[in-house]
Amino acid sequence: MPELRVCIDVDDLDKAITFYTQALGLKVGRRFGNDVAELLGAQVPIDLLAKPGGTPARPGGPPVRDYARHWTPIHLDFVVTGLDEAVQRAQAMGASLEKGIQEQKWGRIALLADPFGHGFCLLEFKGRGYDELTGS
Template sequence: MEILVNIDVPKLAPAIDFYTAALPLSLGRIIDGDVAELTGAAATLYLLRKPAGSRPVKSLGDGRQYTRHWTPVHLDFVVDNVEEAAKRAIGAGAVQESECVQWKGSKCISFSDPFGHGFCLIEFAGDSYSD
């Protein structure tokens, strides 16, 4: 099974600039002017241009907002060196939201991107979380 990651953004160009500067991702292609395919991770990321205020489903009255928001589903990017990756993300425009937390053989720092989405950078001591 393949997993695709879709990230709604208000405009493609600044989102492409952020994600290719903050992470080791490359622009694969732009589809119909509304979708940017980013490669270089274990899953392909798609940036989807969706205007602020547009609604993903009719039951959501307020629609999309690109201020900081919280959702129980977020992205974790596994990196070799969390401190170096944090510098890169901040340099690209990410906002650091936590100190480095060590837990179960990992180091993790939480961020938000310029579009309100939260994400984490995680460095593992081994292959994954440990006891």
């Protein structure tokens, strides 16, 4: 089975380390020079990659990296306990709350964006979590 790693491009590595460690409680595992930091504490390692704004996002040209709020079909969901406090911590570290806490059958969710324009969600499960949707 392949190993999964999540990579997040950021324009300021130190700011990103501060955000993800203080807002979400992750820990720095290793630093690889000045351009990569490995964060631990989630189910998979998260690598922060320093990539300046305006640089090509893929070989051969456009689009270029832009750290204003953007949309991508892939985002991260962080499961937390104490959702209200987790949202407050994330906002205090620079996250934008895009949709406040919503109650769902499986728990509660808040939609945010990190200081680098990446959307993410904070989830707090109740009962059996997503299994509440199965009805069994």
